[in-house]
Structure formats: structure tokens, C-alpha cells
Amino acid sequence: METLFVIIMIVLFFLLMAFVFSTALLTPLIGKKNFLFVIGLGFVVGLIGGAFFIAPVYDDLPDMARALYMTTSDQAEVITLNISTDSNVNQAIDTVRKIPGVQSVESGEITVKTTGINSVWRSSLESRITTANTNITSGKVISDDTIIVQVKPGSDPTDVIKKLKSWMVLVSGIDIKFSIVQVKLMVDASKVDEVVKQLPQGEVVVTDISGPVEKEIQTLKNTLPNKNNIILFCGFLGVIVGLVGMFIDTIISGLKGFKKGIRKKKDD
Structure with a gap:
């Protein structure tokens, strides 16, 4: 798979995550329904992005690693x-x-x-x-x-x-x-x-x-998780992104409070 194509696929996935994040920002915290909507949207969009954008890149990961190993190996x-x-x-x-x-x-x-x-x-x-x-x-x-x-x-x-x-x-x-x-x-x-x-x-x-390169590739294949698990992970990543967007104000306030607490301790 061409490097440019890989970059495009990853960028498209991040654009989907940005869509989930921005949608969550626009969802007011007025009830349980909005909370479930953000979770559902993030999970579905994450699954779609994982299946259509990340999975093809993941399938070609051993070949990309092989190309890298070949260019750096002197054996x-x-x-x-x-x-x-x-x-x-x-x-x-x-x-x-x-x-x-x-x-x-x-x-x-x-x-x-x-x-x-x-x-x-x-x-x-x-x-x-x-x-x-x-x-x-x-x-x-x-x-x-x-x-x-x-x-x-x-x-x-x-x-x-x-x-x-x-x-x-x-x-x-x-x-x-x-x-x-x-x-x-x-x-x-x-x-x-x-x-x-x-x-x-x-x-x-x-x-x-x-040879040495093929052994490295086989080791990589044995350590890589199943592709379906990667797609499922993308779904949960979408949920996390949605929740971050939904509670971004609370998160920022908490971080500010944490920083103030640290500064206060240093001043004392």
C-alpha cells in the first residue's frame, strides 16, 4: 500500500473522530438520552472508521514493516x-x-x-x-x-x-x-x-x-491482535472521543483546578 494512501486513510479516520467530538460538543447535558446518543454515535462511527479506514491499513501492516526491515537490514x-x-x-x-x-x-x-x-x-x-x-x-x-x-x-x-x-x-x-x-x-x-x-x-x-526479515515479519504477525479486535477498539475509541467532547468543559475545569492545586502546594 502506498504511503500517501495510508496517510489519507488515517486522516479520514481522524476526521470521523473529529465529527464525533464536534457532535458531542453540540449536545447539551440535559438528560440520559443525549448521553446514550453520544455513546451510540461514537461507537457506530468508530466501527465504520475502523472497518473502512483502519482495517485496510492494518492488513498491509506486515508488508509495510517488511519494506522497512528490507531497507534497513544488511543481511x-x-x-x-x-x-x-x-x-x-x-x-x-x-x-x-x-x-x-x-x-x-x-x-x-x-x-x-x-x-x-x-x-x-x-x-x-x-x-x-x-x-x-x-x-x-x-x-x-x-x-x-x-x-x-x-x-x-x-x-x-x-x-x-x-x-x-x-x-x-x-x-x-x-x-x-x-x-x-x-x-x-x-x-x-x-x-x-x-x-x-x-x-x-x-x-x-x-x-x-x-531469512532474518521474514522471521521478523512472522514475529510481528504473531504479536498483532486480531483485525476484528482492532475494529472493535476503534468503536470504543469513538465512544471515548464522544464522551471527551461531551464533558470537555468539566475536564478543562478539572485540569485547571489540578494545576492551581499544584501551584498552591509549591507556593506553600
Whole structure:
């Protein structure tokens, strides 16, 4: 949410509170009905202001805090991407590596979707999969059509999948339908949004953003009260503003008397 828009929303809420205050000023203290009117008006107007002006700002508070944390943090965030091996993975990685703010790019595990893997082949594939390519460090069959393959840092994912595909068809008759490479970027916290915008569209998918800033945001989300409670608080704030306007003369007189009492004690 733009800063100007936030300011406008907050100003509009304060204008509603000013309306409640001025209405209460014009309400003479001549009975119980006026007292209830001010309470009711303040509560309703406060709820309306909270729902339409404060709640939208409140919803965007984590994003505003994220922007602030990013501009002040000197630590790195981790952006996790998925890239299909049907595309040119190496070219996509080279493109991402050149984006300003990216400190490093590292390809990680590869999720491989296959034709059916029966129980007989499950343990055999896991124990022998490293022979398919020297860059494969391990493999785990997590379902009857999915294998998670761990590779050495700096490996060529396209080459790994090409050799793995040939090997699997040869030894088991199991074919690879498609595969996805997980790529992790170390990015300057202040450049995360810019990096995400410059990622090659249609070639990569952002699956996760983590790091010190995201931890701070999660902590903030856990400490923030429920939005409905904020709206209810705005309603009660309207009541308080109305009562202050209604009894402003009494309040001012009391403050003057309090000041006189303090001065009198000092003089004594």
C-alpha cells in the first residue's frame, strides 16, 4: 500500500473522530438520552472508521514493516525457485545470477516425476541411483511416481536428468515424465522485491522467501491482535472521543483546578 494512501486513510479516520467530538460538543447535558446518543454515535462511527479506514491499513501492516526491515537490514534473504528441466535451466540460472542484488545462486534437489514405481524397484532405485551420474549424491522415492534427487553443488541439472532418464529406462523400464530443479538465491534484503520482479517470467516459480526479515515479519504477525479486535477498539475509541467532547468543559475545569492545586502546594 502506498504511503500517501495510508496517510489519507488515517486522516479520514481522524476526521470521523473529529465529527464525533464536534457532535458531542453540540449536545447539551440535559438528560440520559443525549448521553446514550453520544455513546451510540461514537461507537457506530468508530466501527465504520475502523472497518473502512483502519482495517485496510492494518492488513498491509506486515508488508509495510517488511519494506522497512528490507531497507534497513544488511543481511541476506533466501529466495527459493523451481525451474522445469524442460526449459533451459542453465540459461535461466545465468540470467538470475546477473540480476543486481543476487549474491549467489545454487541449484539443489531435483524433484522427478516418473511412470509408476512398484515396491520391488523402490529400494533398488534408492540404493543404485548414484551410479546414474557422478553428480547425484542420493535419491529418495517419496511416492509411487516421485523421486527426490540430491546433487552436488554446481552440478548441471539438465545433464543429471538426461543421464538419469537413460539409466532408469535401461535398468527398470521406468520413464521420467518431467522434473523440477530447486534453485536457491542469496539476495540482499533491500533488493528482494526488485529481484523477484526481474526474474525471467514463465521460466521460474518463486516457492519461498526466507531469512532474518521474514522471521521478523512472522514475529510481528504473531504479536498483532486480531483485525476484528482492532475494529472493535476503534468503536470504543469513538465512544471515548464522544464522551471527551461531551464533558470537555468539566475536564478543562478539572485540569485547571489540578494545576492551581499544584501551584498552591509549591507556593506553600
